[in-house]
Amino acid sequence: MSATNTSTRVVIEPVTRVEGHGKVTILLDxxxxxxxxxxHIVEFRGFERFICGRPYWEMPVAVQRLCGICPVSHHLCAAKAIDKIVGVDQLTPTGEKMRRLMHYGQIFQSHSLHFFHLASPDLLFGFDADPAIRNVVGIIQQHRDLAVQAVLMRKYGQEVIKATAGKKxxxxxxxxxxxxxxxxTAERDALLADAPQMLAWARSAVEIAKNYTLENLEKVKDFGSFESTSLSIIRDDGAMDLYNGGLRAVDKDGGTIFDHVPNDRYLDYIAEQVKDWSYMKFPxxxxxxxxxxxxxxxxxxxLNTCDFIDxxxxxxxxxxxxxxTNGRPNHMTMAFHWARMIETLHSxxxxxxxxxDRDLQGTDLVARGQRRREGVGIIEAPRGTLFHHYRVDEHDLVTMCNLIVSTTSNNEPMNRSVRRVAEQYISGRPQVTEPMLNAVEVAIRAYDPCLSCATHALGQMPLEIELIGPDGGLIDRGSKG
Amino acid sequence: MSEVILPTSEVIFTLDGVTVTAQSGQTVMEAAEAVGIYIPRLCHKEGLEPYGSCRVCTVTVNGRPASACTTPVADGIAVESESDQIRAWRRTVIEMLFVEGNHFCMFCEKSGNCELQALGYRMGIVAPRLPYLWPKRPVDASHPDVLIDHNRCILCARCVRTSRDVDGKQAFAFVGRGSRRHLAVNPGSRLCDTKLDVTDAAVDACPVGAILRKRRGFETPIGRRLYDHVPIGTGVEQPVELTIREGSPS
Incomplete structure (x- = not known):
């Protein structure tokens, strides 16, 4: 921390145990x-520009390189958009079910990774525990069963991905x-053999997240929390559907803002704002x-938008x-963890x-249609709604790409959570301590942000926090990773 | 004048110290293959005249470097193919080809079926050693069914020779010299101006992902591609030892 006459600037750089590179700055009077x-998201990659001029069938394989954690989501979302380009509105049963299987494997492994490896040290040891044990190594040492379970759950999800996509x-x-x-059938039987154990572990993960929330309700209910609109795709009958559906947005009270919006009309409902202090847009x-x-x-x-889970x-x-919440939308930032584990169980x-389902052994793999010049795909990635939009010229080359990545949509909410926790934990205190800074990170981690994805940027993964005084002078910087 | 067929005769030479009996008129590469020894190559393709441009098949003949695909066998010559020095030369050639173009295996649809990539794996190239040149090259997608990605062309001339000698069309040619040499289409400036047809043998002649059938990418799943489980050259080497390698090409 550095002091000026009038002000303080705290910097957390890098923010740790998140996917991607970012930093937090906090100004104090x-x-x-x-x-x-x-x-602040400090990465920049430019995928939307450099895939222009490439053939459209490369998109599902090229654009998934945005991320090493959720490439399947980008792979499938791009494929959904390119389906439209090749004139396909309905896949064959085998095609759709194989893709869904891949997607649920992705959700399962990504959620497991986040909950056990990234978030659980805060939940099991406490926000203010000694940083020396508040990490994945501490989990391995003190909660060995959970650590092993986490590795095997992630492995299972990746085996599902390998069986459907060829590689983990x-x-x-x-x-x-x-x-x-x-x-x-050999791949199917191998996955079925381990499925009961995975189901049992997913059940217990829901219990861990639920019990944590309920036992710490007084502490977590206001932690970085605020009322907000919720958005996702939704099945025609209102069921949660992570692979396909129209857009639904509900307000803080659960009232409908729009519903069942066709994917190709997303731009009529959503826009993006650019701010000069972040490479991440604000939808x-x-x-x-x-x-x-x-x-x-x-x-x-x-969990706020869906009417039920099937x-x-x-x-x-x-x-x-x-x-x-008596059936109303839940706005507790820390309830992300509980919701995430419910989705893991669903997956x-x-x-x-x-x-x-015998359709997975079917041989009718690809549907054909009349070529189009434009396609939009929307999918529910582990971290939220993901949009891919492409235009293609008469020679099959991409001329326009627009991606709205899950973490981008959570940009403003994460900033609000950061501000709220900073107000709750740092404001007015004589000294800024490590546990205070970690509390800020805990709020960010609840969203499971993927900062690489969000900026479509290449880069390293850690995060940082800055403390800045009113005159703009840097007073303190916390840097991790 | 009637065709004269010269009688073949046996030729005896040594390959890495082993005595090999070959037929006169064979190249060193053909003679090696006949006894189950694979010499790496890129520009050479069975059915085409030897070309000798890529130098990946470099061997030494009586101590002097020569391309195995163009050098005829002769009685008493001593050929070396698998010395450390020769392996280093070949590896460097492959490394230069990688950095001279824009070869992004991770999203190239030829990955797993690409001879350049397969040679990289066979030679144990795991990281770039030479500086990338990052050339700016176009993609010619003007043809309705075939695409040329010049970023990936390694100037092996297999398409040029196949179009000329097999398809009888001369759809491709080289223009420029030295480092400015590049693949072009004849007679027009775009692929759609040529007589190239998607069924031409030239479309399948490319060892890398430079000439591609449109709208077919990634149809072969990982695990069923040519080099997913066995290194390039396995079909030549005897006895064939099939080993499943850890990991697959990107």
Whole structure:
């Protein structure tokens, strides 16, 4: 920390245990009151520009290189957009179910990674625990069973991905109009063999997240929390659908802002604002405007938008989740974790259902249609709603690409959470301590942000926090990773 | 004048110290293959006249470097193919080809079926050693069914020779000299101006991802591509030892 005559600037750089590179700056006045708190994303990649001029069928494989954690989401979202380019509105049963299986494997592994490896040290040891044990190594040493479970759950999800995409990371399964392989019976049987254990672990993960929330309700209910709009895609009947559906946005009270919006009309409802202090854009709902039109996406938002979940155990868990807020939208930032584990349970239930579906051994893999010049794909990635939009010229080369990535939609909410926690934990205190800074990171981590994805940028992964005084002078900087 | 067919005769030479009996008129590469020894190559393709441009098949003949695809066998010559020095030369050639173009295996649809990539794996190239040149090259997608990505062209001339000698069309040619040499289409400036047809043998002649059938990318799943499980040259080497390698090409 550095001091000036009038002001303080705290910098957390890099923010740790998140996917991507970012920093937090907090400005304090003379009385150490927070006057500004921002999450800055300092990566830049430019995928939207450099894939222009490439053939459209490369998109699902090329654009997934945005990320090493959720490449499947980009792979499938690009494939959905390119399906439209090749004139396919409905895949073959085998094509769609193989893609769904891949997607649920992705949700399962990504959520498990985040909850156990990134978030659990804060939950199990406490925000203010000794940083020397408040990490994944501490989890391995003191909660060995959970650590092993986490590794094996992630491995299982990746085995699902490998069976559908050919590789655990950066595969090629989805092609324009379908999929390039079916699921062999040997692959199916291998996945079924481990499925009961995964289901049991997913159940227990829901219990861990639920119990944490309920036992610490007084502490977490206001922690970085605020009322917000929620957005996701939704199935025609209102069920949670992570792969396909129209857009639904609900306000802080659960009232409908728009519903079942066709994917190709997303620009009529959503726009993006650029701010000069972050490489990440700020999306907003057009009808509300840039100031108040921001919204949350991701597990918490999906639990707020859906009417029900179509798998029995996850639906039961959802009902319990909703009972906490008497059926109204839940705005507790820390409830992201509980919602995330309900989705993990939903994903393994879906995986098991699909593995018993004979369509996965079908041989009709690709549908064909009349070529179009433009396509939009929207999918629910682990971190939230993901948009891919491409235009293609008469020679099959991409001329325009627009990506709105999940973490981008959570940009304003994360900034609000940062500010709220800074006000709750730092404002007016005589000294800024490590646990205070970690509290800011805990709020960011709840969103499971992927900062690389959000800026479509290459780079390293850590995060940083700055403390800045009223005159703009840097007073303190916390740097991790 | 009637065609004269010269009688073949046996030729005896040594290859890496082993005595090999070959037929006169064979090249060193052909004679090696006949006894199950693979010599790496890129510009050479069975059915085309030897070309000798890529130098990946470099061997030494009586101590002097020569391309195995163009050098005829002769009685008593001593050929070396697998010395450390020769492997280093070949590896450097492959490394230069990688950095001279823009070869992004991670999203190239030829990955797993690409001879350049497969040679990289076979030679154990795991990281770039030479500086990338990052050339700016166009993609010619004007043809309705075939695409040329000049970023990936390695100037092997397999398309040039196949179009001329097999398809009888001369759809491709080289223009420029030295480092400015590049693949062009004849007679027009774009692929759509040529008589190239998607069924031409030239479309399949490319060892890398420079000439591609449109709208077919990634149809072969990972695990069923040519070099997913066995290194390039396996079909030549005897006895064929199939080993499943850890990992697959990107």
């Amino acid at each position: 003379e009385a150490n009151r927070v006057t500004q708190a921002r999450l 990371v950066h595969g090629t399964g989805a092609i324009p109009g379908g999929i390039n392989k079916n699921l062999s 907003f709902i057009r009808s509300i405007g840039p100031d108040d039109g921001w919204y949350r996406v991701g597990p918490l938002a999906r 798998t029995p155990e996850a639906e039961e868990a959802r009902r319990e989740f909703k009972s906490l 393994i239930e879906k995986i098991i259902d699909l593995l018993h």
